[in-house]
Amino acid sequence: MDVERVHVEGDPAVRGVWHAAAARDADGLVLTHGAGGNADAPLLVAVAEAFATHGVSVLRCDLPFRQARPRGAPSPAGAARDRAGLRAALAVLRERAGGRLFLGGHSYGGRQASMLVAEEPALVGGLLLQSYPLHPPGRPSTVRSAHLPKIRVPTLFVHGAGDAFATREELDAARALIPAHTELLGASGGHDLGWSQRRRAADLPARIAAAFLDLVGQR
Numbered sequence: 001m002d003v004e005r006v007h008v009e010g011d012p013a014v015r016g017v018w019h020a021a022a023a024r025d026a027d028g029l030v031l032t033h034g035a036g037g038n039a040d041a042p043l044l045v046a047v048a049e050a051f052a053t054h055g056v057s058v059l060r061c062d063l064p065f066r067q068a069r070p071r072g073a074p075s076p077a078g079a080a081r082d083r084a085g086l087r088a089a090l091a092v093l094r095e096r097a098g099g100r101l102f103l104g105g106h107s108y109g110g111r112q113a114s115m116l117v118a119e120e121p122a123l124v125g126g127l128l129l130q131s132y133p134l135h136p137p138g139r140p141s142t143v144r145s146a147h148l149p150k151i152r153v154p155t156l157f158v159h160g161a162g163d164a165f166a167t168r169e170e171l172d173a174a175r176a177l178i179p180a181h182t183e184l185l186g187a188s189g190g191h192d193l194g195w196s197q198r199r200r201a202a203d204l205p206a207r208i209a210a211a212f213l214d215l216v217g218q219r
Helices: 042-053 064-068 077-097 109-118 168-177 204-216
Strands: 002-008 012-021 026-034 054-064 101-104 127-130 157-159 184-185
Touching: 002 077, 012 042, 012 077, 012 157, 026 042, 026 077, 026 109, 042 054, 042 064, 054 064, 054 077, 064 077, 077 109, 101 204, 109 127, 109 157, 109 168, 127 204, 157 204, 168 184, 184 204
Parallel strands: 026 054, 026 101, 101 127, 127 157, 157 184
Antiparallel strands: 002 012, 012 054
């Protein structure tokens, strides 16, 4: 598996790591991080490696807010720019992957990915949402689902059993708003999907890749 650091200038720039699958005409996935992390988060690295092993090239990338500063949470005022960063990353992916394009992210990154796909459904052929932050912890009435009915591509949700950002039942209700085919893959742990410093569900990355490719259909 070839791994390469990527930095493409632009406004916004694209900064990340390329995991090349063996086939030149492979499908491609842009994968991004949550509000507190970056593209080098261990779970994202493992998921990227699992997809590459399954024949999908991956560009895991830092969102513009993380490129601007190494620590700290994103600002709501910068969300549109973060989505523009994902759009730019997909353009870079299009130059490197000959097959279908997919988009995914963890928590905040997944939310921005879902909003971009709702705005521009033709951009990708599938969406991967790890630990989707349906509502802030302890505030179930503040639901982030208004854009979900505009998503028109197959979508895989990966959900930790103890995630404070949504219960399984709440996430199932949100999935029902999406007119395309969706699936939910359960995981241990909470918002970290059981992938912490001390304990890691070692089979999870491979399960995510396999479930996603089953959902979108193997080429």
